[in-house]
Each structure stands twice: as structure tokens, then as C-alpha cells.
Amino acid sequence: MEKIILHKLAFKKIKKIAKLMFEKEEKEVIGFLIGHFKDEFIEITDVIIPEQSANRTSVQVEEEISLVNALIKSNKKGTNEVSVGWFHSHPGFRCFLSAIDIETQIYWQRVNPRNVALVYDPLNKEIKAFRIKKEKDSVQEIPIPLKIQD
Numbered sequence: 001m002e003k004i005i006l007h008k009l010a011f012k013k014i015k016k017i018a019k020l021m022f023e024k025e026e027k028e029v030i031g032f033l034i035g036h037f038k039d040e041f042i043e044i045t046d047v048i049i050p051e052q053s054a055n056r057t058s059v060q061v062e063e064e065i066s067l068v069n070a071l072i073k074s075n076k077k078g079t080n081e082v083s084v085g086w087f088h089s090h091p092g093f094r095c096f097l098s099a100i101d102i103e104t105q106i107y108w109q110r111v112n113p114r115n116v117a118l119v120y121d122p123l124n125k126e127i128k129a130f131r132i133k134k135e136k137d138s139v140q141e142i143p144i145p146l147k148i149q150d
């Protein structure tokens with residue numbers, strides 16, 4: 001079964017920014033996951049935190065995905081890293097995908113079906129990863145096993 005390897009360094013960044021955004025403004029944070037798609041697993045080696053905007057729309061998501069790929073190209077020459085999905089925080093309300101998160105994830109999977117959504121709750125110290133399985137009239141949240149590694 002496919003799993004996600006989240007490198008400690010990337011996890012540290014997620015924890016730090018999620019905590020900061022909550023303590024400073026009681027807000028969620030959203031960012032991009034950088035790494036590699038391997039045959040058996042997805043490796044997350046880094047994150048990119050863009051300017052935070054108040055509300056997300058699908059158009060914005062599409063713009064952001066191309067932006068993040070441009071960013072990786074310019075900042076990480078020679079590493080072959082790509083965007084492997086996105087993350088955001090749910091301060092105090094556990095890890096799941098809300099209706100708008102599902103919509104956002106559908107866009108990500110349209111770009112690449114292997115893209116993942118990572119959710120982190122800095123208060124409950126919980127982290128989970130998901131993908132969406134969309135069938136005719138149902139949308140299902142599929143959890144993906146996640147391992148934190150050095």
C-alpha cells in the first residue's frame with residue numbers, strides 16, 4: 001500500500017508555522033509540499049509557505065499550483081523536487097477534509113492524481129494525509145499512511 005514519508009525537517013517547518021499562525025492570529029496556515037513521487041511511496045522533503053490570503057478559491061488553487069512549480073524550479077535547481085500536494089492546519093479541530101478542502105484537493109488531483117492533502121492540528125498534535133476518491137455521486141476521503149523520518 002502506498003504511504004507517505006514525511007521528513008522531520010519538513011514536519012518541523014509545518015509545526016512551527018502552524019503554531020505561529022495560531023498564536024499570532026488564531027488562523028490556519030496553508031502551504032505546499034515539496035518532494036518526490038516514488039513507486040511505492042511519496043517523499044515530502046520540504047514545504048513552501050506562500051503569502052497567506054484570507055479565502056481560497058479554486059481559481060486561486062490552480063494559479064498557486066503553477067506558482068509553486070515555478071518556485072521549485074528557481075529555488076531548487078538540480079534537486080528534481082516537485083510539488084506533491086498541499087498542507088494546512090486545523091488548530092484544535094482535528095484532521096479531516098472539510099467541504100472546501102475536498103474541493104481544493106480535487107483540483108490538486110486533477111493536476112496530478114497522486115497529489116496529497118496533509119492536515120495538521122497544532123493543538124491536538126495530530127497529522128493526517130488524504131486523497132479524494134470521486135465516484136458518480138459520492139466523494140470519499142481516503143487516508144494515506146504517514147511515517148515521519150529523519
Ligand SMILES: [Zn+2]
Pocket residue numbers: 088089090096097098101
Ligand atoms: Zn481544512
